[in-house]
Amino acid sequence: xxxxxxxxxxxxxxxxxxxxxxxxxxxxxxxxxxxxxxxxxxxxxxxxxxxxxxxxxxxxxxxxxxxxxxxxxxxxxxxxxxxxxxxxxxxxxxxxxxxxxxxxxxxxxxxxxxxxxxxxxxxxxxxxxxxxxxxxxxxxxxxxxxxxxxxxxxxxxxxxxxxxxxxxxxxxxxxxxxxxxxxxxxxxxxxxxxxxxxxxxxxxxxxxxxxxxxxxxxxxxxxxxxxxxxxxxxxxxxxxxxxxxxxxxxxxxxxxxxxxxxxxxxxxxxxxxxxxxxxxxxxxxxxxxxxxxxxxxxxxxxxxxxxxxxxxxxxxxxxxxxxxxxxxxxxxxxxxxxxxxxxxxxxxxxxxxxxxxxxxxxxxxxxxxxxxxxxxxxxxxxxxxxxxxxxxxxxxxxxxxxxxxxxxxxxxxxxxxxxxxx
Numbered sequence: 001x002x003x004x005x006x007x008x009x010x011x012x013x014x015x016x017x018x019x020x021x022x023x024x025x026x027x028x029x030x031x032x033x034x035x036x037x038x039x040x041x042x043x044x045x046x047x048x049x050x051x052x053x054x055x056x057x058x059x060x061x062x063x064x065x066x067x068x069x070x071x072x073x074x075x076x077x078x079x080x081x082x083x084x085x086x087x088x089x090x091x092x093x094x095x096x097x098x099x100x101x102x103x104x105x106x107x108x109x110x111x112x113x114x115x116x117x118x119x120x121x122x123x124x125x126x127x128x129x130x131x132x133x134x135x136x137x138x139x140x141x142x143x144x145x146x147x148x149x150x151x152x153x154x155x156x157x158x159x160x161x162x163x164x165x166x167x168x169x170x171x172x173x174x175x176x177x178x179x180x181x182x183x184x185x186x187x188x189x190x191x192x193x194x195x196x197x198x199x200x201x202x203x204x205x206x207x208x209x210x211x212x213x214x215x216x217x218x219x220x221x222x223x224x225x226x227x228x229x230x231x232x233x234x235x236x237x238x239x240x241x242x243x244x245x246x247x248x249x250x251x252x253x254x255x256x257x258x259x260x261x262x263x264x265x266x267x268x269x270x271x272x273x274x275x276x277x278x279x280x281x282x283x284x285x286x287x288x289x290x291x292x293x294x295x296x297x298x299x300x301x302x303x304x305x306x307x308x309x310x311x312x313x314x315x316x317x318x319x320x321x322x323x324x325x326x327x328x329x330x331x332x333x334x335x336x337x338x339x340x341x342x343x344x345x346x347x348x349x350x351x352x353x354x355x356x357x358x359x360x361x362x363x364x365x366x367x368x369x370x371x372x373x374x375x376x377x378x379x380x381x382x383x384x385x386x387x388x389x390x391x392x393x394x395x396x397x398x399x400x401x402x403x404x405x406x407x408x409x410x411x412x413x414x415x416x417x418x419x420x421x422x
Contacts, residue, residue, distance in 0.1 A: 027095075027098045028050070030124055033128045035055075035132075042076035049093065050092065050094075053089070056134070062134070062136050064086060064140060065086040065087070065251070065255065066089060067084065068089050068145070073240045076345045079345060080247075086140075089125075096147065098115075099117065099121060100117045141255060141268060143168065143169075144169065149171065150190065151176050166254055166255065168186055173226065189225045189226075194320070202301075205300055205301070206282055218296050223276070228320075244418065245397060246305075250306045253269065274294040277293055279302070280300060281302075285320055286323065290311040311375070316399065316414060317416050322362075324369065324403070326359075326402045329350075330343035333418070342417070343417050344418035352392075352394050354421075355390045355392060357390075358389075361385070364404050364406065367382075367407045372401040400417045
């Protein structure tokens with residue numbers, strides 16, 4: 001009783017604008033700031049479920065943003081933090097209760113304090129800024145993946161710090177649709193499993209609408225983007241890749257190259273929906289329609305993407321029963337087994353300029369195979385085995401794709417394989 005009363009009083013005081021506070025003013029596991037560095041193996045670190053951790057990339061004097069990320073997935077989010085030069089705040093699953101959602105399966109509510117909200121995350125960044133001498137943590141942009149309650153948690157953060165939320169990810173379709181105030185201004189990616197019921201619904205919708213929309217402009221309604229996870233019983237085991245490249249491209253498009261001095265507000269580039277790209281979620285196939293958002297026509301269920309690179313990567317991720325797959329230099333994500341060849345999060349990063357050998361295999365009859373880095377054509381192989389040698393890539397997160405070109409000119413896409421180059 002006393003514990004609950006203390007927390008009610010604390011939350012009331014903080015709501016009135018109190019400062020970041022001390023450890024006693026936070027739920028257990030938040031303060032003092034627990035530091036994470038590059039040394040622990042992610043497979044070992046992700047077993048820790050009772051502490052929030054802060055990771056600051058090596059040799060980065062001033063971080064450019066903050067990545068709020070659940071400790072759940074097997075891929076190491078430090079790789080993204082390094083690429084983006086972002087601070088990484090790792091959030092174990094039970095701490096979702098502290099941020100505004102009570103999933104009773106994790107038992108966090110049994111500690112006796114009231115459920116929190118995203119205000120605690122902002123106060124944590126204030127405390128971390130003082131403790132680490134990184135004042136920019138209080139002002140730099142924020143991107144996030146805090147699992148499937150993104151409309152609630154990301155939406156709450158957007159209400160509290162609208163100029164700081166650069167992009168967000170993950171949510172159920174209905175809550176995403178209801179989060180119109182956020183998705184009108186904040187890019188939001190989400191993905192779920194493809195079910196037989198959904199397949200039937202999408203075929204029915206296409207039959208009813210496609211002919212009517214053929215020549216009609218069909219721009220995306222907002223800045224949200226939906227995809228289907230591919231072939232896994234639990235979609236979290238592949239959708240993290242989708243969120244990674246979506247957030248990556250949003251950061252590239254919106255974050256200015258030159259930032260103000262630490263602690264000063266960062267002015268993000270304003271999102272203009274028409275400057276982005278669109279992809280038709282309704283299609284069930286291997287070459288979904290994509291186009292500039294302002295030029296989109298005939299799309300039954302248009303989704304928004306930040307640029308052409310993201311549109312190509314989205315189409316590859318969203319592809320259904322692909323006829324071709326990339327086999328080198330890395331392969332698409334798989335759920336289990338030895339995943340050292342899966343690239344992002346599993347194999348070592350490649351240094352910029354390293355010559356790479358590409359290869360693909362497939363079941364279709366192809367006249368040639370294109371090897372691509374998102375929308376960028378790396379080279380073409382005109383005969384089997386489909387190979388391309390000596391490819392060099394710049395620093396960044398790369399969505400590598402093999403495209404099979406048939407004799408009639410039609411194309412089919414592999415799924416994307418994500419490679420970190422740094």
